[in-house]
Amino acid sequence: AGGASVAMITRGEKQAIALRDGICLDKADRQSISGPVPAASLDQAGSLLQPSARDWIWLTVKQAHLNDAFMDKLKDSGLLAGEASLLALQNGIGHMERLEAAFPGNPLYAAVTTEGALRVNERHVRYTGHGVITFGKWPKGAEKDRNPQKMLLKTLYAAGIEAELSNDMGNRVYEKLLMNAVINPLTAIYGIRNGALAEDGRLKEEMAALHAETEKILLASGMKADSNSWQRLLQVCKQTAENESSMLRDVKAGRTTEIDWINGGISLIARRQGLPSPLNDAVTTAVKSLSMS
Ligand SMILES: NC(=O)C1=CN([C@@H]2O[C@H](COP(=O)(O)OP(=O)(O)OC[C@H]3O[C@@H](n4cnc5c(N)ncnc54)[C@H](OP(=O)(O)O)[C@@H]3O)[C@@H](O)[C@H]2O)C=CC1
Ligand SMILES: CC(C)(CO)C(=O)C(=O)O
Structure with missing residues (x-):
């Protein structure tokens, strides 16, 4: 892609074999079937790649997967x-x-994305929404050389992937967190698609209350003020109206959700700042009880 060689690393060898046979990507307008993808399981990664300082390892596992093991x-x-x-x-x-x-x-490097993708099965991915990948050095100000980032940006563009650089990823992560902290738990609790959240008066009131509490906590923790954040939240619901949020999908599939790193993370920040977080605490408990039922 974009002149770079890409390889995929999987959990197990069976998944790697399936990818080596080729993956299928559904787009809104057409179906494209790519050729075989170089792939190996994490255990066998050494047989596929000889890592160098020029390589980029993209980590696309869920928060719950990022454990010590x-x-x-x-x-x-x-x-x-x-x-x-x-x-x-x-x-x-x-x-x-x-x-x-x-x-x-x-x-x-930290990255946030408004791209949407849904895995249908081991070899089949559905592209659910065109967006942008924003990435930058972590922590802020730690880069010695911006050339590697610029090279990656160029490569992504050459591959048809929209991306941008940021030198303030902490703020970008908080902005995305504010969106996920409202849409994800409420859609999971009520079992509705993103668009339905902003269409009902009572649900919109719940959204507004959760948004206000979360924004206050994140502002106290250093997020830059943005007078448009409520309008942006409604916009995301509209733009992704037909989507089931990742948290609703996880609940439905009986998988561990990312609630501990979204609303649970906000409750943790609130405790450090000495602020109350009753709504974030409540949705964390509610989503956890759904995942267990
Ligand atoms: N999908 C989207 O549209 C968006 C996702 N994100 C974020 O990106 C992250 C990933 O999400 P998403 O791609 O949807 O998640 P998925 O669950 O679809 O994919 C995660 C992948 O990680 C693999 N994995 C887990 N543990 C290991 C391991 N030990 N070794 C190798 N592979 C492993 C899983 O393998 P296995 O199949 O074996 O479990 C799975 O294929 C999340 O934090 C999400 O919030 C952000 C914006 C949009
Ligand atoms: C923006 C949103 C809510 C889109 O569905 C998302 O990122 C998610 O589902 O995790």
């Missing part, structure tokens, strides 16, 4: 041995600090 496997894989850059695309918060602690020798 996973970090150890990633270390053992050797993928990060050559000082490759690590780019993390998770929603929520807490992961960057854990990655900083686990991989102090690798350049670390």
Whole structure:
């Protein structure tokens, strides 16, 4: 893609074999079937790649997957041995600090995206919404050289992927968190699509209350004030009206949700700031009880 060689790393060998046979990507306008994708399981990654400082490792697992066992496997894989850059695309918060602690020798980048994708099965992905990937060095101001970021940006554009650089990813992560902290738990609790949230008067009041509490906590923690954030939230609901949020999908599939790193993360910040967070606490408990039922 864009002149760069891309390889996919999977959990198990069976998934890698399926990818090596080719993946199918559904787009809104057409179906494109790509050729075989170089792939290996995390255990076998060394047989596929000889990592160098010019490589980028994109981390696209969920927050719950980023546990100590996973970090150890990633270390053992050797993928990060050559000082490759690590780019993390998770929603929520807490992961960057854990990655900083686990991989102090690798350049670390945070990313947020408004792109949407849904895995149908091991070889089949549906593109659910065109968006932008925003990425930048983590922590802020830690970059010695902006050339690697600029090269990646150029490569993404050449591959037809819209992207932008930011030198204030902390703020971008908070802005995305504010959206996810309102839409994800409420759609999961009420079992509705994103668009339905902003169409009902009572639900809109609940959204407004959760938005106000969350915004206050994030502002106290350093997020820049944005007088349009409520309008942007309504806009995201409209733009993704037909989507089931990732949290609703996780609840329906009986998977661990990202609630601990979204609303749970906000409650943690609130405690550090000495602020109350009753609504974030309540939706965290409610979503957890749904995941267990
Ligand atoms: N999908 C989207 O549209 C968007 C997603 N995000 C964020 O991106 C992150 C990923 O989301 P998404 O792609 O939807 O999640 P998925 O659950 O679809 O994909 C996560 C992948 O990680 C793999 N994985 C988990 N553990 C390991 C492991 N130990 N070794 C190798 N592979 C592993 C899973 O494999 P397995 O299949 O075996 O479980 C799975 O294929 C989340 O934080 C999400 O919030 C942000 C914006 C949009
Ligand atoms: C923006 C939103 C709510 C789109 O569905 C999302 O990021 C998610 O579902 O996790």
